[in-house]
Amino acid sequence: MTSLEGQHHRPFNRQDGKTLGLAALGGALEFYDFVVFVFFTRILGELFFPPGTEPWLAQLQVYGIFAAGYLARPLGGIVMAHFGDRGGRKRMFTLSVLLMAVPTLLIGLLPTYAQIGLLAPLLLLLLRIVQGVAVGGEVPGAWVFVAEHVPPRHVGFACASLTAGLTAGILIGSLLAAWINTALTPAQVAGGGWRLPFLLGGAFGLFAVFLRRWLQETPVFVEMRARRQLAEGLPVRQALAGHAGAVLRSMLASWLLTAAIVVGVLLTPNLVQSSFGLPPALAFQGGSVATAALIFGCLAAGWAVDRFGAPATLLVGSLALAAAIYALYLPLAGGDASGFIARYALVGFCIGVVGAVPALMIAAFPPAVRFSGVSFSYNVAYALFGALTPPLVAYLSTHLGKTAPAHYVAFACGVGVLVALLSMRRG
Structure with a gap:
């Protein structure tokens, strides 16, 4: 019996549960980092564009920056998937959460337009693009990672657990945004309260990077590498x-x-x-x-x-x-x-x-x-x-x-x- 045949017949074990838990937690934190941006578009529009800009135009500009994250997803996904198929799932799985955590933390530390002028929205755009690259590799990479770790008859639950974790990240972001806008006055939010969810997201994302160090390469990829069955070319x-x-x-x-x-x-x-x-x-x-x-x-x-x-x-x-x-x-x-x-x-x-x-x-x-x-x-x-x-x-x-x-x-x-x-x- 080959190792993959053994993988097919073995039961769902504690290590599988640990893998799913760590993957879902990291996915939740990464998706939180990606979507929390949309809950603060109004205040970001006010702080990162010239004073006197029409509110609708500032909002349109910051939504454009938000959309840039989505447009960067295919590039990030294709590039990270290439190296995931050639060099290993785990490396890309860890890299994606790092690429999300660092920009999120930096957004929370960014100077505003009043401090550095036009450089502020340009830096915000750059960091948003990096976030898009990260999430483009995270979601499909996470599905593949958990699917190749568990016995085949549990792939549905593994992928769904990961998707549920991503959804939990959206929920956490919306609840935190609601709490900040309720607990703080508009002046307090503009004065620095808006930075809190980004700083928290970046810190928790770095913690997720640390947790993913304990994950192992998928048995499917290990077997392909041992048998020299990895894809060649692109x-x-x-x-x-x-x-x-x-x-x-x-x-x-x-x-x-x-x-x-x-x-x-x-x-x-x-x-x-x-x-x-x-x-x-x-x-x-x-x-x-x-x-x-x-x-x-x-x-x-x-x-x-x-x-x-x-x-x-x-x-x-x-x-x-x-x-x-x-x-x-x-x-x-x-x-x-x-x-x-x-x-x-x-x-x-x-x-x-x-x-x-x-x-x-x-x-x-x-x-x-x-x-x-x-x-x-x-x-x-x-x-x-x-x-x-x-x-x-x-x-x-x-x-x-x-x-x-x-x-x-x-x-x-x-x-x-x-x-x-x-x-x-x-x-």
Whole structure:
């Protein structure tokens, strides 16, 4: 029996639990570092651009800096995946969290425009790009890392646990931002309170780097290296040339993931205020509850993947999410806001269908090009659809009315159903 065959038949053990725990913790801290930026865009716009700049223009500029992080993701993902397929998963897994922690810490220490002039926004942009490079390698790298550590029959739960950890990072960032803006006056926040979440994130990120030193290289990569089966040349080129169908399915599945997260988690709290007149406190309370429910939805999806397969889980989850998003938006369009938080929590839980997506992508690529295949598909699709979704939803709203966000998510769920059926046929 080879070591990989032994890996296939062994039970889930304590070391697997430790690996998943450390990976999820690091992922949560890294995603916290990446998203906390968006919760302080208003104050960053005021502090890092010339006094007298129109508020809308300063906000647009700082959102542009935020978007730069997303645009840098494909570059970071492809480069880090290349070295992950050639030199080892663990090195890139540790490097990604370091590349996130250091810029986050430095953002918390940055001088403002009043102190160093135009250099302030330029440095902020540079640090945001480095963050984008880091998260581009972290998410697919983490999925591959945990999937190759656990027995194959537990890959669904492993990937879903990691995704739940990333979601927890978003929740932590939103709760901390809410606490700072509640506990401090606007003057105190502008005077330095805004630095606290970045300093904390950087410090905790460096701690995550230390924790990841205790992780071991994946058994799959160790076996490939021993057998001299590592990819030669450019792994991403091999993935595109030899596994075009897998790349296409993975990109379409990432579209569903992007639509669910961007519309369901990030945009809905603002949309229900502007379109349906819900109070801000109620809207953001619902968003926090939905994000917490998403964590449990991911874990449920992981459990289902290990028992029924990723395609079947994606199929059922896509249909459930389509029904849930309409159950949230249609009553609001009819003037009924009762039960908003409960319905939004149901949407959050059903967004847990994204917990099936990484397992589907992991299975689509052979180990030699797995990191590069998953990273290219996920990051390119996420950058493309992540950038297009907000303006596209705004455009659709002018033609389809206030329920346009639900129609968009439902369409993406149809794409998820298509991917599930194609994967079933392939399997």
